[in-house]
Amino acid sequence: MSENLIELKNISKRFGGVRALDSVSMNIRPGEIHCLAGENGSGKSTIIKVMSGVYTPEEGQILISGEPVSKLDPIKAVQNGIQVIWQDFSLFGNLTVAENLALNTYILEGRGRMDWARARKMAREVLARLDVELDIDADVETLPTSGKQIVAIARAILAEARLIIMDEPTTALTRHEVDALFAIVRDLQAQGIAVLFVSHKMREMLEISDRLTVFRNGKKVAEGQMSEFDEPAITRAMTGLELEEQPYVANISADTAPVLEVKNLCVPGIVEGVDLELRPGEIVGISGLIGSGRTELARALFGMENARADTFRIGGRDIFPRSVQEAIGLGIAYVPEDRLSEGLFLTQSIERNMVVSIMDRLRKGLFLDRKAMRSKTEDMFATMQIAAPSADTAVGNLSGGNAQRVMLGRWLLTGAKILILNGPTVGVDVGSKAKIHKIIRDLAHKEGLAVVMISDDVPELTGNCNRIHVMHGGRFVAHFEGQAMSEDQINDSLKALK
Structure with a gap:
């Protein structure tokens, strides 16, 4: 059996005359936390959509557990345990936590009616698996961003995810909420679930990830164990530039009147x-x-x-x-x-x-x-x-x-x-x-x-x-x-x- 959960070989994707991905190769291993970094327009979103079957590449090969997959589509990706948590979470705000969590299971089973007791039981069990507390009867629209994120992660687990892709998961979170999210991510890793963590925030990348892949202008420009990188190295890989900011000094005299x-x-x-x-x-x-x-x-x-x-x-x-x-x-x-x-x-x-x-x-x-x-x-x-x-x-x-x-x-x-x-x-x-x-x-x-x-x-x-x-x-x-x-x-x- 392959050591890779998913492997992409020489993937290329064009949109009109623009080459969004240029012969990109990368892999994700079972149970690892892998960070994908790059500036806007670097190809991160495109490769996520290739992995999840939204886009079909013009060139290259996709392997899941070592087996080539032809014409990967969203349904086939989900069946192979690949789940994406987009920035908007794709939840139903007017439904409760329990309803959001049970809905996909009921649809796959072809059920026409909701079994409320079973839905609540499913919700309690999956939240316990994440070691978090959440009001399962609360409408999702009333939850803070961190709460919605937990629901999205729990839904992915109920779908028997083997790889959860998190697209900019900490954008709207406080540091306290980031710490709570990282605890959940490490718990997922302990359960053998791989996480692809897509982020702009270098300190968070260094803190949470085992490996790093960096894209720039549709190409892979760096890859390796996170221990091989520091902030300046990641910045150079992402931008191709040396970006150093000195602390700001306000040259204000003591008698300057306040505005x-x-x-x-x-x-x-x-x-x-x-x-x-x-x-x-x-x-x-x-x-x-x-x-x-x-x-x-x-x-x-x-x-x-x-x-x-x-x-x-x-x-x-x-x-x-x-x-x-x-x-x-x-x-x-x-x-x-x-x-x-x-x-x-x-x-x-x-x-x-x-x-x-x-x-x-x-x-x-x-x-x-x-x-x-x-x-x-x-x-x-x-x-x-x-x-x-x-x-x-x-x-x-x-x-x-x-x-x-x-x-x-x-x-x-x-x-x-x-x-x-x-x-x-x-x-x-x-x-x-x-x-x-x-x-x-x-x-x-x-x-x-x-x-x-x-x-x-x-x-x-x-x-x-x-x-x-x-x-x-x-x-x-x-x-x-x-x-x-x-x-x-x-x-x-x-x-x-x-």
Whole structure:
């Protein structure tokens, strides 16, 4: 019997004139945790769809347990124990946990009616196998992201999975939830189930994986035991470049007046007594567990919450923004964490997404000044280093990093003096992440933009902020700057809050 659960030999796949995979070979062994890494467009999603039978390659061979498989399709892949957990989890939100878990089994058995007692028994048993507790009667749509992920993993186990492919599984998870997920992944490994872990996050790759395969531009460029790699080596393989970020230094004199002064900011029941001061050129970080109040704080600063404060001073003026329009008028901009559902119009062009925040300024009588629209968009297109054929490209066709740069460009067009970033590089590959960081740092250092950066990614905060606050229970409970602003100290502070 082959030592490989699945083996791909010289796989090639084209889309029109684009070669998405170029003679790629890789294998996954039973019970191993294998990481697949690469930037957006490297071919990761394509190879996943080849493994799961969604795409048929033009060239190459697929072997499962050493046996060649011709015309692998999704049904045949599932029958061979290959399960994919996509980023959207593909669950039924209006059904309970038990119903979601039992549904596939009942369909395969051809049953027309649900046996509720059996469904609940199946759910309890599979969750016990994962050593997790979950309300099996709760509708899946009410669960947090981590809960939905557990349901998706449990469903795969019920389908007798031998290989579970996890596509960017930690994108929307806190560090605490990541630790819980990794415990489940290691438990799956102990049960002999292989896991293909697809991620942009290098520290997580190093922590969880036995082996690593790296793609770049549709080719395999590196492969080996994870012990053979470190962060710089993975970065070089993914990008072909040396990417080194030095800690950000804000050159601010002691007498520089704050652009934002907030004292005793409250959002009833969520944020209590927050004091925040921000000077031009500063990048101030905020971290904290889910539910700490950090997003509500950001929304309050942008006029989106029913908030109050003893002091709310912008540029020396005592004024509290009570709406988004007022906040924009005061020079505040906010980039939300979920850019797809909260920030961007995916079917519209880059140009329309960018100028939507300044439409009133572009009016020429009853019409929009098309020439001014294009001029401002093209200037920001270049500043944000957006990789796209033109400003007419639909935002939905962009990578995560380029879409995020469109969001940044939109708000910078307003002439903002204060930029609030909530999860600025969530779901962004390492190369785009470095570019976004450089843009933010340059805007702060050269243009005097004041930035609030909210993130779960502690290295992102320590590498780009001159001060960091840790939030818990709606308050700032720890503060770090200078030599004290180390990853270990901040992580220790966060762990103490669990």
